[in-house]
Amino acid sequence: xxxxxxxxxxxxxxxxRAFAAxxxxxxxxxxxxxxxxxKLGVERPDVLVDVSRLPLDRVEELPDGxxxxxxxxxxxxxxxxPLVRDRYPAxxxxxxxxxxxxxxxxxxxxxxxxxxxxxxxxxxxxxxxxKREPGTGCGAREGVHRDHAVLGWxxxxxxxxxxxxxxxxxxxxxxxxxxxxxxGREVPAAEFHRLxxxxxxRDTVIRPGELxxxxxxxxxxxxxxxAYRKARDRASYAFALASVAAVLRVSDGAVAQAGLAFGxxxxxxxxxxxxxxxxxxxxxxxxxxxxxxxxELAAARPLRDNAYKVPLARALAVDVLTRLARAGAA
Amino acid sequence: MxxxxxxxxxxxxxxxxxxxxxxxxxxxxxxxxxxxxxxxNGKPHTLLVDHRRVLLDVLREDLDLTGSKKGxxxxxCGACTVLVDGRRMNSCLLxxxxxxxxxxxxxxxxxxDGEELHPLQRAFxxxxxxxxxxxxxxxxxxxxxxxSEAAAGHxxxxxxxxxxxxxxxxxxxxEIRERLSGNLCRCGAYxxxxxxxxxxxxxxxxxxTEGVIR
Numbered sequence: 001x002x003x004x005x006x007x008x009x010x011x012x013x014x015x016x017r018a019f020a021a022x023x024x025x026x027x028x029x030x031x032x033x034x035x036x037x038x039k040l041g042v043e044r045p046d047v048l049v050d051v052s053r054l055p056l057d058r059v060e061e062l063p064d065g066x067x068x069x070x071x072x073x074x075x076x077x078x079x080x081x082p083l084v085r086d087r088y089p090a091x092x093x094x095x096x097x098x099x100x101x102x103x104x105x106x107x108x109x110x111x112x113x114x115x116x117x118x119x120x121x122x123x124x125x126x127x128x129x130x131k132r133e134p135g136t137g138c139g140a141r142e143g144v145h146r147d148h149a150v151l152g153w154x155x156x157x158x159x160x161x162x163x164x165x166x167x168x169x170x171x172x173x174x175x176x177x178x179x180x181x182x183x184g185r186e187v188p189a190a191e192f193h194r195l196x197x198x199x200x201x202r203d204t205v206i207r208p209g210e211l212x213x214x215x216x217x218x219x220x221x222x223x224x225x226x227a228y229r230k231a232r233d234r235a236s237y238a239f240a241l242a243s244v245a246a247v248l249r250v251s252d253g254a255v256a257q258a259g260l261a262f263g264x265x266x267x268x269x270x271x272x273x274x275x276x277x278x279x280x281x282x283x284x285x286x287x288x289x290x291x292x293x294x295x296e297l298a299a300a301r302p303l304r305d306n307a308y309k310v311p312l313a314r315a316l317a318v319d320v321l322t323r324l325a326r327a328g329a330a
Numbered sequence: 331m332x333x334x335x336x337x338x339x340x341x342x343x344x345x346x347x348x349x350x351x352x353x354x355x356x357x358x359x360x361x362x363x364x365x366x367x368x369x370x371n372g373k374p375h376t377l378l379v380d381h382r383r384v385l386l387d388v389l390r391e392d393l394d395l396t397g398s399k400k401g402x403x404x405x406x407c408g409a410c411t412v413l414v415d416g417r418r419m420n421s422c423l424l425x426x427x428x429x430x431x432x433x434x435x436x437x438x439x440x441x442x443d444g445e446e447l448h449p450l451q452r453a454f455x456x457x458x459x460x461x462x463x464x465x466x467x468x469x470x471x472x473x474x475x476x477x478s479e480a481a482a483g484h485x486x487x488x489x490x491x492x493x494x495x496x497x498x499x500x501x502x503x504x505e506i507r508e509r510l511s512g513n514l515c516r517c518g519a520y521x522x523x524x525x526x527x528x529x530x531x532x533x534x535x536x537x538x539t540e541g542v543i544r
Binding site: 006031038050 | 487
């Protein structure tokens with residue numbers, strides 16, 4: 001590993017200034033992904049700006065009933081927070097489905113959003129990768145790609161985003177708070193990550209030097225009927241082959257509100273807008289759920305070895321929607 | 331940061347002489363090193379650390395605390411698990427410089443000062459919960475962290491969602507297996523590890539999940 005400078009920021013403004021002063025800077029949160037990538041040689045920062053001790057470690061209810069989660073709140077604390085468990089169960093479930101107890105204690109909310117793909121070609125300097133080194137090609141396209149994307153991929157990149165948390169945030173209509181040169185701004189969580197297109201090196205819409213300061217969950221007076229379900233190769237401590245986060249409100253047997261997002265299928269959490277459109281106003285039945293999910297997954301373009309993901313994602317989504325409908329009717 | 335780097339030196343167990351901050355020597359330029367104070371098992375150590383140094387390497391190589399083990403060095407196996415300010419973490423992924431002022435507990439300090447073993451250490455011996463023993467310090471530190479988390483009401487992936495927030499979570503077999511999934515054992519001692527943690531967590535042998543697993 002190349003040696004590097006280190007600055008511990010005590011305010012958001014100071015962090016942004018320290019970052020702007022050095023072109024090779026990286027923000028350090030819990031480090032669970034960044035330090036690993038530095039060991040692998042994928043990340044080679046000149047200086048780390050440590051933002052893990054910024055005063056952004058609180059979960060607070062705002063006057064309008066929304067919930068603001070500071071960027072340095074650890075994944076385990078967020079999953080265990082009473083307001084998160086009670087009002088946004090899909091978020092708590094998604095966090096607990098990810099990583100290990102040790103990693104969740106270190107990983108931050110902001111860092112979780114900014115973690116990089118676990119595509120083995122991205123992590124291996126001896127292999128071509130357009131995300132790591134634009135223009136070198138994609139080793140996974142004709143290589144080992146069982147875990148890779150079926151939706152929204154490009155010839156440049158077929159990687160998936162690994163976060164579980166981000167999938168729940170997308171379905172829950174959360175917003176990401178950013179701070180940069182031009183002050184603060186908010187981006188819908190579902191639009192924070194990008195599709196690869198011709199620039200797979202850019203995972204998100206974040207601007208150079210911008211810092212995630214928090215995540216805001218929309219106003220909820222009670223429990224948002226929501227759930228997260230994940231399929232993986234082993235029962236625990238593995239990335240998603242496919243996952244789904246869903247929000248479903250049923251009124252008089254009809255769907256009044258629907259939010260649906262898939263994980264493990266694309267370069268970003270895949271917000272299923274087409275399925276949501278098909279769901280709202282329709283009957284809350286398994287047949288209607290199947291039709292809506294099929295409308296979304298019709299856009300899937302599986303690769304040689306990952307066609308299994310389409311029926312897997314379909315089954316997960318229909319199951320979660322059906323359970324939510326049953327719970328809502330009860 | 332950095333202003334007191336000449337004020338104190340390591341009190342590491344194999345130190346004693348010298349007086350120069352340990353972890354120094356040839357290497358990176360001065361701006362790539364920082365004086366860092368860690369309280370390890372109750373004793374303060376101030377070291378001039380290369381920013382690249384992870385906590386695991388400081389413990390093993392600078393402080394001669396070799397109980398924490400390096401397995402994968404990528405946060406995947408859990409052999410390096412220690413408690414940082416009471417919370418279990420993978421010491422191979424923590425930059426030492428970022429922990430300035432933190433309280434670290436390793437397997438060597440888990441039981442405190444006396445001769446008595448920690449209940450988890452006792453239970454691992456009683457249940458013969460290891461074969462080669464390489465993963466054991468990490469398993470025990472991880473279990474200690476998991477027990478605190480459960481007592482504080484932290485849910486896991488297998489916790490019944492109907493359990494009210496904040497209520498301590500009983501550690502049955504399914505909970506232990508899920509909560510310790512970040513610790514791999516290549517000898518496959520898992521069944522006895524689960525039993526040992528159950529003993530230490532005070533679960534009755536005829537607990538409610540008896541017979542569900544296996």
